[in-house]
Amino acid sequence: MAASERITSRSSFTARLSRRRFGLLAGATGTLATLGRVPERRSARAQRVSGKITVGFEAGDELLATLAEQAAQAVKAANPGVEIEIKPGAPGNYLTQLVLALSSGGGPDLFFTTGLGIAEFSEPGLIEPLDAYLAEWEDWAQYPENVRAAISYRDSFWALPYAIDTHFLYYRRDLFEQAGLSRDWQPATTDEILEAARALKELGDDIIPYGLYAGANGGNSTAVRGFLPLLHAYGGALTDETGKWIIESCPISNALGYYETAYQTDETVPQDAMTAPDPAGMLREGVLAGEVGMLYDGSWVYGGWAADDMETTSSEIGFALFPMADGGAPFAVGGVGNSWYINAKSANKDLAWEFMKAANSKEAHVQFNSLDPHIPPRADAAADPTFQSNPFFKAMVETVSVLVTAKPDPAFRQLIGVIQNATGIVAAGEVPADEAATRYGDEMARILGEENVVRQTCP
Amino acid sequence: MTTLTRDRDDEVRRPIARRRTTPAQFPSWDRWRNLQSAAMTAPALIVMGLFFLAPAAWAIYASFTDRSLGPTYSWIGLDNYRFIWDNPDFPRIVRNTVVFVIGSALIGQTFLGLSLALLINHATKRGYLLSHLAYAAVLVTWIAPPAFAGSVWGEVYEFRHGLLNTALGQIGLGRIDMLGDHPMLAVIIADVWRGTAFAMVILLGALRTIPGQVYEAARVDGAGEWRLFTDHTLPMLRQHVAIVMIMTTLVTIGSFMLILILTNGSVGYQTETLALFAWHRAFGQYEIGYGSAVSVIMLGLNLVFAAVYLKLARVEEQ
Numbered sequence: 001m002a003a004s005e006r007i008t009s010r011s012s013f014t015a016r017l018s019r020r021r022f023g024l025l026a027g028a029t030g031t032l033a034t035l036g037r038v039p040e041r042r043s044a045r046a047q048r049v050s051g052k053i054t055v056g057f058e059a060g061d062e063l064l065a066t067l068a069e070q071a072a073q074a075v076k077a078a079n080p081g082v083e084i085e086i087k088p089g090a091p092g093n094y095l096t097q098l099v100l101a102l103s104s105g106g107g108p109d110l111f112f113t114t115g116l117g118i119a120e121f122s123e124p125g126l127i128e129p130l131d132a133y134l135a136e137w138e139d140w141a142q143y144p145e146n147v148r149a150a151i152s153y154r155d156s157f158w159a160l161p162y163a164i165d166t167h168f169l170y171y172r173r174d175l176f177e178q179a180g181l182s183r184d185w186q187p188a189t190t191d192e193i194l195e196a197a198r199a200l201k202e203l204g205d206d207i208i209p210y211g212l213y214a215g216a217n218g219g220n221s222t223a224v225r226g227f228l229p230l231l232h233a234y235g236g237a238l239t240d241e242t243g244k245w246i247i248e249s250c251p252i253s254n255a256l257g258y259y260e261t262a263y264q265t266d267e268t269v270p271q272d273a274m275t276a277p278d279p280a281g282m283l284r285e286g287v288l289a290g291e292v293g294m295l296y297d298g299s300w301v302y303g304g305w306a307a308d309d310m311e312t313t314s315s316e317i318g319f320a321l322f323p324m325a326d327g328g329a330p331f332a333v334g335g336v337g338n339s340w341y342i343n344a345k346s347a348n349k350d351l352a353w354e355f356m357k358a359a360n361s362k363e364a365h366v367q368f369n370s371l372d373p374h375i376p377p378r379a380d381a382a383a384d385p386t387f388q389s390n391p392f393f394k395a396m397v398e399t400v401s402v403l404v405t406a407k408p409d410p411a412f413r414q415l416i417g418v419i420q421n422a423t424g425i426v427a428a429g430e431v432p433a434d435e436a437a438t439r440y441g442d443e444m445a446r447i448l449g450e451e452n453v454v455r456q457t458c459p
Numbered sequence: 460m461t462t463l464t465r466d467r468d469d470e471v472r473r474p475i476a477r478r479r480t481t482p483a484q485f486p487s488w489d490r491w492r493n494l495q496s497a498a499m500t501a502p503a504l505i506v507m508g509l510f511f512l513a514p515a516a517w518a519i520y521a522s523f524t525d526r527s528l529g530p531t532y533s534w535i536g537l538d539n540y541r542f543i544w545d546n547p548d549f550p551r552i553v554r555n556t557v558v559f560v561i562g563s564a565l566i567g568q569t570f571l572g573l574s575l576a577l578l579i580n581h582a583t584k585r586g587y588l589l590s591h592l593a594y595a596a597v598l599v600t601w602i603a604p605p606a607f608a609g610s611v612w613g614e615v616y617e618f619r620h621g622l623l624n625t626a627l628g629q630i631g632l633g634r635i636d637m638l639g640d641h642p643m644l645a646v647i648i649a650d651v652w653r654g655t656a657f658a659m660v661i662l663l664g665a666l667r668t669i670p671g672q673v674y675e676a677a678r679v680d681g682a683g684e685w686r687l688f689t690d691h692t693l694p695m696l697r698q699h700v701a702i703v704m705i706m707t708t709l710v711t712i713g714s715f716m717l718i719l720i721l722t723n724g725s726v727g728y729q730t731e732t733l734a735l736f737a738w739h740r741a742f743g744q745y746e747i748g749y750g751s752a753v754s755v756i757m758l759g760l761n762l763v764f765a766a767v768y769l770k771l772a773r774v775e776e777q
Contacts, residue, residue, distance in 0.1 A: 092606065093742075096742045099528060099742075099745070102528075103528060120528055120745070121528070123528070124527070124528045124531065126528065206619075214726055215723075215724075215725070215726035215727065216723045216724045216726075216731075216739065216743075217722065217723040217724070217725065217726060219723075271636060271639035271640075271726075272618035272619065272636055272638070272639050274726045275618075275636070275638040275639040275642065275722065275725060275726060276613075276617055276618065276638065277609070277610070277613030277614075277616075277617065277638070277720065277721055277722070278613070282617075282619075291619070410527075410528075413743075413744055413745055414744045414745075414746065416744070417739065417740075417743055417744040421548070421728075424725075424726045424727050424728065425548075425727045425728070427726050427727065428725070428726045428727025428728075428729070429727075430727045430728075439547065446542055447746075
C-alpha cells in the first residue's frame with residue numbers, strides 16, 4: 001500500500017517478491033530451524049523470564065512475520081510457559097497508531113519500526129535503553145563500532161536493527177546501450193548522471209530517463225534517496241562540528257539546483273514520475289520493465305527484482321555508487337533500517353529482550369538479509385560466505401566502507417518534511433532553487449530555533 | 460372550548476383547562492419531568508462531550524503548545540498561529556481547501572446528488588426497475604472507504620498504464636496526465652464519486668415527502684415540468700439542500716485520506732488542503748501543536764460555512 005511505503009523503508013513490492021524466494025530457500029535448506037537460536041549459556045536474567053509479551057509490527061510483510069514467529073517459537077522452547085502474542089498492526093498508518101499508543105502509555109511490549117525512532121522515541125522516554133541487556137549479551141561483540149554509533153543516542157543504545165540500509169544508483173544496461181552509453185557505468189561526477197539522463201531522454205516519451213524522488217509524494221525516499229546523497233555529493237553535511245544544523249550553504253543550494261536542472265531545465269524526470277499515486281512502486285517496477293533508465297534506491301529493491309526476474313536483473317540492471325560532484329571517491333548513503341524496540345512501559349522487558357535476542361541471532365541476520373538484501377549489522381553474519389556468493393551481495397556488503405550515515409536526531413523527521421517541501425516546489429517549477437533554499441533555511445530555523453542552527457554563506 | 464384567565468397581573472394568560480388537566484401544580488411531578496428530560500438527553504450530551512467537545516478543547520489547548528511526541532511540552536502562546544501565518548504556502552493551502560470544498564461538496568456532491576435524486580425519483584414513479592439498480596450502484600460508492608476510493612482512482616488516473624489513458628489510447632486519443640496537470644480536478648472527481656450518495660439519499664427521501672396533490676394542482680393551473688421544479692420542488696427542498704450542504708461541507712473540509720492516497724498533496728502543494736496539511740504536520744512531522752493549530756483554523760472555517768448556510772436557510776424560510 002502506498003501509505004505504508006511512505007513510512008517504511010522496505011516496500012510491499014519487495015516484500016511480496018521476497019516471500020517467493022523465501023519459501024523456496026527455506027524449504028531447500030531447512031535453515032529456519034536454526035533461526036532464533038538461543039545461546040546455551042544463558043544469563044541469570046534470561047533464566048528467570050516468564051509471563052507474557054506482545055510483539056507489534058506493521059502487517060503485510062510476511063518475511064517479517066515469519067521472523068517474528070520463528071523467534072517466538074525459539075523463546076517459547078527455551079522458556080516453557082511464556083506467552084508471546086504476535087500482533088501485527090493494520091498497514092497504512094501503523095507508525096501513527098504506534099506513536100499514539102506509546103504516547104498514552106500503551107502499545108506492544110516489543111515492536112519493529114523505522115530506525116528514526118531511536119531518537120524520536122528515546123527523547124520523550126517511550127522506549128527502554130538496552131545498555132544493561134547488551135552488556136550481558138555475548139553476541140554484542142559482533143556489532144562493529146559504526147553500527148553501535150548508529151543506534152546510539154545520548155550515550156545509550158536504544159534499538160537492534162536486523163539490517164543496515166545501503167543504496168545504489170541502478171541503471172538499465174540495455175537502455176544505456178541504446179542511448180550510446182556504456183553498459184558498465186560508474187559516473188565520476190553528478191554532472192555525468194545528468195548527461196546520461198539527457199542521452200536517455202532521446203529514446204522517447206515511453207522511457208522515464210531518471211527517477212529522482214521529490215515532494216511529499218516521494219515519502220522518505222525524497223530525503224534519503226533524493227536530496228541527502230546530493231547534499232553529500234556537493235560536499236555538504238546536515239550538522240557542523242559543534243552539532244548545529246546547517247540550514248544555509250552552497251551544497252544545499254547546489255542540491256536544489258540539481259533538482260531544478262533535472263526537472264525543469266532538462267526535463268529528464270517527467271512529471272508523472274512523481275505524481276503517480278505510488279511513485280516508488282511505479283519507478284521500481286519501471287526499472288525491471290525496462291521503462292526507467294536510472295534510479296537511486298535501496299539494496300532491498302534489487303532483491304525484489306532478482307526474485308521476480310533473476311535473468312533480467314543480473315544481465316540488464318547495473319548498480320553504481322553515487323559520485324561526488326567534484327569527482328571525489330564515490331559513496332553510498334545508508335543507516336539503520338527498521339529496528340526492534342522495547343516499550344519503556346512494558347511490564348515484562350526481560351522477556352521482550354529474550355525475543356529481541358532470538359530475532360537477532362547470526363543465523364537470522366544471514367538468512368533474512370540474503371532474502372531481503374541489506375547489510376547485516378553483525379560482523380559474523382556479514383562475513384558469512386552467503387554475502388560473497390554473487391557480485392551484488394559482495395558489492396552491497398562492501399559499501400560499509402563508504403557508507404554515509406546520519407546520526408540519530410529527533411529533528412530528522414521534520415527535516416524530511418522540509419526537504420519534501422523544498423524539492424517539491426522546485427520540481428513543480430513553482431519557485432527557483434535559490435528561493436527554495438531560503439524557505440528550507442527559514443523552516444529549519446523555525447523548527448529547531450535560531451540557537452541550534454548555523455548559516456554558511458554561499459558566495 | 461378553552462377559556463383564558465389571569466392568575467396574577469404580571470402573569471401571562473394561559474389556558475385554564477390545561478392548568479386543570481396537567482399535573483404541573485405538583486412539584487414532585489415537575490422534578491420527575493426534569494429528571495426524565497435530563498436522563499433522556501444525558502447520553503447524547505455525554506457522547507458529544509466525549510467525542511466532540513473534549514477533543515476540540517484538547518486541540519485548542521494543544522495549539523498553544525509545542526507538543527510533539529511524549530508527555531512533555533511547553534506553552535508557546537500564539538507561536539503556532541504566527542508560524543502558520545508566516546508560512547508562504549499557507550494562502551495556497553487555504554485556497555486549495557476552498558476550491559476543494561466548492562468543487563466537491565457544493566457543485567459536485569450537492570448538485571449531482573440532487574440530480575441523481577430527481578432522476579431516480581422520476582424513474583421510480585414510473586416503475587423503471589433500473590432505478591433500484593442505479594440507487595444501489597450510487598450507494599455502493601458511499602460504502603467504499605476513502606483509502607479504497609483513493610486506490611481505485613489512482614489506478615484510473617495512472618499516467619502510463621492507468622485505465623483512463625488505456626481507454627483513451629484504444630479510441631486513438633492522446634494521454635492525459637490527470638494527477639500531474641489537473642490534480643485538483645482529479646481529487647474532486649474522486650471525492651464526488653465517493654460522497655454523492657449521501658446527498659442523493661437525503662434529497663431522495665425529501666422528494667418522496669412532497670405530496671402529489673401539490674403537483675396535480677399546479678398542473679391543473681397549467682405549470683410545465685420546469686415550473687413544477689422551480690416553483691414547487693426546489694422551494695420545498697431548500698431546507699434539506701441546506702442540511703446537505705452543511706453536512707457535505709463539514710465532511711469535505713475534514714477529508715484527507717482520499718487525497719493522501721491519491722496525490723499526497725502533489726509535488727508542489729497543488730492538492731494540499733488544510734486537513735492534509737494538519738495531518739502532515741501532526742503525524743508526518745510529529746509537530747502535534749502546529750497540526751492542532753491548523754485543525755483549530757479548520758474548525759473556525761467549518762463554523763463560518765455552517766453559519767452562512769444556516770443564515771441562508773433561515774432567510775429562505777422567512
